[in-house]
Amino acid sequence: MVSLSVTMAPAFRLSLKAKASDNMSHLMVDFSQERGMLQGLKFLPVPATPEIQVSECQVCDNTVTVIWTLPEPDSKIDHYILEHRRTNHEGPPRIREDYPWMVVEGIRELEHTLTGLRFDTRYITFRVKACNKAVAGEFSEPITLETHAFTFKLDSASSHQNLKVEDLSVEWDSSGGKIQDIRKEKNRTNSPMHSPARSALMSPKRAPTARPGRDRFTAESYTVLADTVIDAGQQYWEVKFDKESKAFAVGVALRSLGRFDQLGKSGASWCIHLNNWLQQSLTAKHNNKARTLDCPIPGSIGVYVNYEEGVLSFYNAKTRQLMHTFKTKFQQPVIPAFMVWNGSFSVVTGLQVPSIVQSGQRKNSNTSSSNASLT
CATH class of the missing domain: 2.60.40.10 (Immunoglobulins)
Known part of the structure; x- marks a missing residue:
């Protein structure tokens, strides 16, 4: 063994001695404790697929x-x-x-x-x-x-010219919300691009034509229809309306509903009608017959149709209280129909028939009022 001693300046009063050993044991590290910890680790497996x-x-x-x-x-x-x-x-x-x-x-x-x-x-x-x-x-x-839900949009192209239709909301506009669109269309068709001389040169398949149904409803038939018919099954939707509307109606109609016909005034439509003109009233109407309903006016109405059974029912959308049921036999497809005068409403679609409505229909199948009883 070789030893080396170094003596530093007296001011430090330190001495450093370097030594070397044969086995170098002083340089060994003991990992036995860490090895035990690693061996004790348990890794989580990947979860199974549900x-x-x-x-x-x-x-x-x-x-x-x-x-x-x-x-x-x-x-x-x-x-x-x-x-x-x-x-x-x-x-x-x-x-x-x-x-x-x-x-x-x-x-x-x-x-x-x-x-x-x-x-x-x-x-x-x-x-x-x-x-x-x-x-x-x-x-x-x-x-x-x-999902089994009924979804539709409102057909703005065939609505009354005084109805302003935006998506599923409608507002009555005394200035004619639709008239402005008609005037723009007329100005467009009277432009040189649409002159008779130019049109004569165009292929008949590409000839500009007015949209069908622009005057679908007129006079006091402030009506708008949905764009989807009901020809089978059970369907349900809701409508929320302004209670201050002078008049409002919701129901279904045949596609043959006349352009001057108000909802409930002919055999082509069935509806619940709210009247705030002079005296407030809530009535069920069909074929120009009406029946006054003895129930509070709700903030929104649920409409249920069972096409095969010929059932059209109206509910308080919040309480699910039955307001009125028409019993008939639909010979043709029907379409959701709405009317408003001096007011507004919005429609909620994409709804399933509520289970409480379905169970109530089964209980009331023998006691529901029919359109024949309207006076």
Whole structure:
């Protein structure tokens, strides 16, 4: 063994001695404790893929309940992520869809309920994945549920010229909200681009033509129809109206409804009519017969149609109280119809028939009033 001593200046009063050993044990590190800790670690596995139980899922009252299971119990699952997307296509999702996935996170149970939905597509697709505190698993196979809701728009092209139609809202305009559009159309067709000489040179297939139904309703028939007919099944929609409207009506009509006909004044329409002119009244009308209804005027009205059974019912949309039922036999398709004078209203579509309405219809099937009783 070799030793070396170095003595520093007296001011430091230090001495440094370097030594070397044969086994170099002083340079060894003991990792035994860390090795034990690493061996004691337990890594979380990737969660298994859930399976959605289609037969147990429910679509009712504009709510959807989705239920799923795991291949085997896993106590390490922390939460689930559910995604849903609207679609008009049945079956597996396509590569390109019109609507994005909507995400619901932090679900702790093996089911989840979506409430307050408005169905503007025929179907809705779901998928779910499980997550633990470390990693998320794979999404389940997507499933598609049918919504069974009635969706329509208002046909502004055929509405009365004094009705201002915007999407599903309508306002009566004394200055003629539609007249301005008609004048613009006339000015456009009178321009040199649409002169008779120029039109004569154009192909008949491309010749400009006025939109059909521009004068569909006139005079005091302040009416607007939906753009979708009802020719089968059970349908439901709601309408919220201004109670201060001088007059308002909601119901259904045949497509043959006359351009001068007010709702309920002929055999081609059935309606509930609110009159605030001189004296307030609420009546059921059909074929120029009326029946006064002894019920409070609601803020919104629900309309139910069972085409095969010939049933048209009106409800207080908030309380679900039955206001009136027409019993008839529809020989032709009917279409949602609305009328307003000096007022406004808005329509809510994409609604399923409420379960309380369906059960009430079964109970009242033998006691409902009919149009034959109107006086």
